[in-house]
Amino acid sequence: MFHTYVFTEMPYPYLPPADLMPSNRISVPNSFYDPDAGYELYQKYYDIYQAADELGLDCMVNEHHTTATCVNAVTPLSMAILARITKRARILTLGNPLAHRPDPVRVAEEMATVDIISRGRADVGFVRGVPQESIAVNSSAVDMKERFWEAVDLIMKAFTTHDGPFNWEGKYYHHRNVNLWPRPYQQPHPPIWSPTVSAASAPGLAERDMTIATLGVGKEGCREIFALYRKRAAELGRPDPPLSKFAYSMQVFVGDTDEEAYAEAEKVKLWFKEAGRAPFQYIDVPGYLPPEVRARLIPYKASGNLPSPPLGPGAPTLRDVVNTPVSELTGGGFMMAGDPDTVFEQLRDFFDHVGGFGNLLPMMQYSTMSYDLTYKSMERLARDVLPRFMEEVYLPTVRGEREIRTPVAA
Numbered sequence: 001m002f003h004t005y006v007f008t009e010m011p012y013p014y015l016p017p018a019d020l021m022p023s024n025r026i027s028v029p030n031s032f033y034d035p036d037a038g039y040e041l042y043q044k045y046y047d048i049y050q051a052a053d054e055l056g057l058d059c060m061v062n063e064h065h066t067t068a069t070c071v072n073a074v075t076p077l078s079m080a081i082l083a084r085i086t087k088r089a090r091i092l093t094l095g096n097p098l099a100h101r102p103d104p105v106r107v108a109e110e111m112a113t114v115d116i117i118s119r120g121r122a123d124v125g126f127v128r129g130v131p132q133e134s135i136a137v138n139s140s141a142v143d144m145k146e147r148f149w150e151a152v153d154l155i156m157k158a159f160t161t162h163d164g165p166f167n168w169e170g171k172y173y174h175h176r177n178v179n180l181w182p183r184p185y186q187q188p189h190p191p192i193w194s195p196t197v198s199a200a201s202a203p204g205l206a207e208r209d210m211t212i213a214t215l216g217v218g219k220e221g222c223r224e225i226f227a228l229y230r231k232r233a234a235e236l237g238r239p240d241p242p243l244s245k246f247a248y249s250m251q252v253f254v255g256d257t258d259e260e261a262y263a264e265a266e267k268v269k270l271w272f273k274e275a276g277r278a279p280f281q282y283i284d285v286p287g288y289l290p291p292e293v294r295a296r297l298i299p300y301k302a303s304g305n306l307p308s309p310p311l312g313p314g315a316p317t318l319r320d321v322v323n324t325p326v327s328e329l330t331g332g333g334f335m336m337a338g339d340p341d342t343v344f345e346q347l348r349d350f351f352d353h354v355g356g357f358g359n360l361l362p363m364m365q366y367s368t369m370s371y372d373l374t375y376k377s378m379e380r381l382a383r384d385v386l387p388r389f390m391e392e393v394y395l396p397t398v399r400g401e402r403e404i405r406t407p408v409a410a
Helices: 035-054 075-085 104-117 131-137 144-160 199-207 218-235 258-275 291-303 318-323 326-331 340-353 371-398
Strands: 003-008 058-061 091-097 122-127 166-169 174-178 192-196 211-215 246-254 335-338 359-365
Touching: 003 035, 003 371, 035 058, 035 075, 035 359, 035 371, 058 075, 075 091, 075 104, 091 104, 091 192, 104 122, 104 144, 122 144, 144 166, 144 174, 192 199, 199 211, 199 218, 211 218, 211 359, 218 246, 218 340, 246 258, 246 340, 246 371, 258 318, 258 326, 258 335, 258 340, 326 335, 335 340, 340 371, 359 371
Parallel strands: 003 058, 003 359, 058 091, 091 122, 122 192, 192 211, 211 246, 246 335, 246 359
Antiparallel strands: 166 174
């Protein structure tokens, strides 16, 4: 089954101008936050998710901290709300920033609770956490990856242990008595996801049989990452991973016409320009990046470019996104925009180029985009694009009646 998880970062879009506040992460005083406006925004965002459920779509949430760009600060809370107000949608967090959370067992309890409330509709994503937030929570970036994987192992053991308490004495976490109540509805545990924009992470995710989600890296970057995941699975003697193990996130707008959709996509680019305002020292946290990646950042730092290196092969920097025509961004798989026929063609071509995938994570609301406009785009996607994609592309591929037209390089 192909799943489409509608996504909004739940931004607080009423940001101070750049000349007044160069950064909109970490250091913006919350005096700029209007609680009444915040209330109305939350109503809109949860209405969008409820509408997605009614349209047969799924829901995805994420979290960030001390930033106006994402006021969904705790995904377990938003997941619990969605578990209660939706009926059939799967609810994905992408995800829990484990390296920033002090207690992995608490995360396991939260996710198990959501899974019970939703009657088995939770998809649990684990993320390391973005570098600027290590400053906000005063955590070391040097050993983030080690802490992340130990936290994953502890949570998985908590999910799957049902014969009484166990003891955990790790390098970073120490628990005398772990006994998960409630335990998850889905057995042996909810699906486990993790996102990456780096091909180097793909083999490790394959080894743990996690669903791999790539974020805005375009056709070429996504193809390389998926290929390395499949290659590692083959090296381990496993069958070819099902398409459900692969996911891709991008910005999507489906309009009545290409012209309308491209005009909205241009606004997405402007929002990224606003959302990307952050001093370099918050991004370039010592120890967060491997030395070889850190070396690649030096030219961007020296040139004063926006603090975002290329995400993957052929992937643009944030400045490139802002200055690149929408037609080129859609052609490269960095976003999808157009009328239903155009978006169908973009989705089909992306599917073939990356060797197939089973989960689309479209960001469908951004900045001040209204509920009505978001709903119309979701409705077109749900009624005019996805049924055709399922009938002509996805199901024939799964049944072996259709070959993927662009083979993935070995």
